[in-house]
Amino acid sequence: MITPNYKEFHFEIGGREVVIETGKYAEQTNGNCVVRCGETVVMVNVCMSEVPREGIDFFPLQVDYEEKMFAVGKIPGGFKRREGRASDKAILTSRLIDRPLRPLFPKGLYNDVVVIATALSVEPDVAPEPLAMIGSSIALAISDIPWAGPTGSVVVGLVDGKYVINPDAAQREKSSIHLNLAGTKDAILMIEAGANEVTDDEMVGAIMFGQAEIEKICKYIEDVIVPAVGKPKREIELYHIPEDIDAAVREYASDKLDWALDTFDRQERQARQDQVGADILDHFKDIYPDKTREINDSVYYFTKEKVRAKIFDKGIRPDGRGLKDIRPIWCERTVLPRAHGSAIFTRGQTQTLTTCTLDMLAAAQKLEGLDDETEKRYMHQYNFPGYCTGEAKALRSPGRREIGHGALAERALIPVIPPVEDFPYAIRVVNDILSSNGSSSMASVCGSTMALMDAGVPIKAPVAGVAMGLIKDQTTGEFRVMTDIQGLEDFLGDMDFKVAGTKKGITAIQMDIKIKGISEEIMRTAIKQANEGREFILGKMLACVPEVSPTLSKYAPRIIFFKIDPEKIGDVVGKQGKVINSIIAETGTKIDIEDDGTVCIASYGDYEAAEKAKAIVESIVHDPEVGDMFIGRVVRIRSEMGAWVEFAPGKDGMIHISKMSDHRIDKVDDVLAIGDVVKVRIIKIGEKGIDFKLMEKLS
Numbered sequence: 001m002i003t004p005n006y007k008e009f010h011f012e013i014g015g016r017e018v019v020i021e022t023g024k025y026a027e028q029t030n031g032n033c034v035v036r037c038g039e040t041v042v043m044v045n046v047c048m049s050e051v052p053r054e055g056i057d058f059f060p061l062q063v064d065y066e067e068k069m070f071a072v073g074k075i076p077g078g079f080k081r082r083e084g085r086a087s088d089k090a091i092l093t094s095r096l097i098d099r100p101l102r103p104l105f106p107k108g109l110y111n112d113v114v115v116i117a118t119a120l121s122v123e124p125d126v127a128p129e130p131l132a133m134i135g136s137s138i139a140l141a142i143s144d145i146p147w148a149g150p151t152g153s154v155v156v157g158l159v160d161g162k163y164v165i166n167p168d169a170a171q172r173e174k175s176s177i178h179l180n181l182a183g184t185k186d187a188i189l190m191i192e193a194g195a196n197e198v199t200d201d202e203m204v205g206a207i208m209f210g211q212a213e214i215e216k217i218c219k220y221i222e223d224v225i226v227p228a229v230g231k232p233k234r235e236i237e238l239y240h241i242p243e244d245i246d247a248a249v250r251e252y253a254s255d256k257l258d259w260a261l262d263t264f265d266r267q268e269r270q271a272r273q274d275q276v277g278a279d280i281l282d283h284f285k286d287i288y289p290d291k292t293r294e295i296n297d298s299v300y301y302f303t304k305e306k307v308r309a310k311i312f313d314k315g316i317r318p319d320g321r322g323l324k325d326i327r328p329i330w331c332e333r334t335v336l337p338r339a340h341g342s343a344i345f346t347r348g349q350t351q352t353l354t355t356c357t358l359d360m361l362a363a364a365q366k367l368e369g370l371d372d373e374t375e376k377r378y379m380h381q382y383n384f385p386g387y388c389t390g391e392a393k394a395l396r397s398p399g400r401r402e403i404g405h406g407a408l409a410e411r412a413l414i415p416v417i418p419p420v421e422d423f424p425y426a427i428r429v430v431n432d433i434l435s436s437n438g439s440s441s442m443a444s445v446c447g448s449t450m451a452l453m454d455a456g457v458p459i460k461a462p463v464a465g466v467a468m469g470l471i472k473d474q475t476t477g478e479f480r481v482m483t484d485i486q487g488l489e490d491f492l493g494d495m496d497f498k499v500a501g502t503k504k505g506i507t508a509i510q511m512d513i514k515i516k517g518i519s520e521e522i523m524r525t526a527i528k529q530a531n532e533g534r535e536f537i538l539g540k541m542l543a544c545v546p547e548v549s550p551t552l553s554k555y556a557p558r559i560i561f562f563k564i565d566p567e568k569i570g571d572v573v574g575k576q577g578k579v580i581n582s583i584i585a586e587t588g589t590k591i592d593i594e595d596d597g598t599v600c601i602a603s604y605g606d607y608e609a610a611e612k613a614k615a616i617v618e619s620i621v622h623d624p625e626v627g628d629m630f631i632g633r634v635v636r637i638r639s640e641m642g643a644w645v646e647f648a649p650g651k652d653g654m655i656h657i658s659k660m661s662d663h664r665i666d667k668v669d670d671v672l673a674i675g676d677v678v679k680v681r682i683i684k685i686g687e688k689g690i691d692f693k694l695m696e697k698l699s
Helices: 088-104 128-141 169-174 200-229 243-261 266-284 292-314 400-416 440-455 487-492 520-544 566-573 575-587 607-621
Strands: 007-013 016-022 031-037 040-052 061-067 111-121 152-159 162-165 177-183 188-198 329-333 341-347 350-359 378-383 426-435 464-472 479-483 495-501 506-513 557-563 590-593 598-604 629-638 642-648 651-656 677-686 689-697
Touching: 007 200, 016 128, 016 200, 031 128, 040 128, 061 088, 061 128, 088 111, 088 128, 088 177, 088 188, 088 400, 111 128, 128 152, 128 177, 128 200, 152 169, 152 200, 162 200, 177 200, 188 200, 188 400, 188 495, 200 506, 200 520, 243 266, 243 292, 266 292, 292 464, 292 479, 292 487, 329 440, 329 520, 341 440, 341 520, 350 440, 378 400, 378 440, 400 426, 400 440, 400 495, 400 506, 426 440, 440 464, 440 495, 440 520, 464 487, 464 520, 479 520, 495 520, 557 607, 566 575, 566 590, 566 607, 575 590, 575 607, 598 607, 607 642, 629 651, 642 677, 651 677
Parallel strands: 061 111, 378 426, 651 689
Antiparallel strands: 007 016, 016 031, 031 040, 040 111, 152 162, 152 177, 177 188, 188 506, 329 341, 341 350, 350 426, 464 479, 464 495, 495 506, 557 598, 590 598, 629 642, 629 677, 642 651, 677 689
């Protein structure tokens, strides 16, 4: 019997019916819903702890997106045959869910909040990710957890010049934009997009098209679902700075903070702030004992106001730049002699070492997930060691931030990577951040472009990226957009808006905000200003690496790519791999053969070896005809009869003694010996085999 609390809601998103179920499952959660569209089903559960977590000064929100392999009828790989560590795509989806939710929780909330979205069934034409984002909004909106939603989420595509909401599999293949968008009914909260060099207007058009659909989603949740099943929001005492402490700190610290911030040197400013902070704590230690946290928080917010006011009122940033100025840039190429391609990109105090490695297609990353993608030929990885910010931290495996930054840079460069038909290589690019003071992901885009060009990868066009910041007056609505933000501006500002692209157009966008949405005007201003900054940065990059290297590194493999008849694969491989292993041993190459007959041969150093291996393979699969010429090796002799010549691995034919010379010979041994290399021509193909005529003895 279905619980009496069960409710079902039906509405449309992008022309498809979406069904929301509540009151049926997971009744002990603060909020739960199941979202269905077609045969895709996602469940979302949210819970909040009863009391705040002790000793923290941040909001402990945890969002997880689970991929259950049974959702697509698969058994997980691995020894245990169960879901293990989240895939990169699941981690990226968790970030997509988290980013629009987080700004809408009240400041001072320190209770643990956990959001878990689980993909239970997935059909290829209905992606589960936007449903998980909508379900998270609904579960929070109907829960008793304080939250200023609802939000809506969609994916927008651009197919044949028309915008599409939540495109199906075929549309995703053709789309020149893949835009994940989230917002409230009034404003945009989160943007994550990859694109094929689209114009600013095309991207803004996609965002506004998606926002119109989001507005409908939010209104339905707010007007229909919440009134029907929503719980009253829990009254929670939020942390705040006592007014008397805040007023006293501001009065005492104002001039001191002005002095601390009155320098454009980052290290000097930090030293002054540390000195002032210690003085403020010492001054109030007896006046407000045991209130160190409140005093420090007051200093932080007061410092934030002063920095923001200086930017907003005077257009002067902490390092002395104007709003559109970009930090000094310098670059190097081929910094590592054994790497196939390498580059250093430095912008201010942000610096990345980027390397590019080329290998056979068999080296592509194998994927296991809920979609049809099984491997990744272009791999982009990002590392952020503690030393890049001067911290004494041990190395660790990449976290969500590193995976997200690597995915953003990868998305920015994928549109310019040459197709496998033109460049049959697996490509791995690694960004190691050596120093960071803001915008390291966009520095990674720039460094990666240079490393790819240095490696000789024939990219379609160079890509650069820049991060934009925002200071907005919440009372008047006035705003200032900053180009190329550094760490402090990101920390104290309202927006981190990253834009990457070529001279022709945008290839990737990512936007995170700390306020409750941005307008179309802010977005257009940021994109336009980013375009100007991108062109300036591209000029600096191309001054260092003006064109793609005409040759590959001598340490990179030479790869030959061709096809054979799939029915002949067995002949090339041979019994227990005997034939193919003999070719590999003889030529020193690596050989991979796909089921469709695609042959990939790689040689390292000796490029002629690949051609030799190709010739051997072609000789194996070639159907011999009378008149064909071959070079082979004598493998067997019968003195009074003839010699057998192996002209391809596993294939041989006989030179009769009468066909070895124009004059009579008594014994084969007088002309040939086992191991001799000879040139022969086919004169007959019969049931007993191939007959040759000796044309020339080569050795």
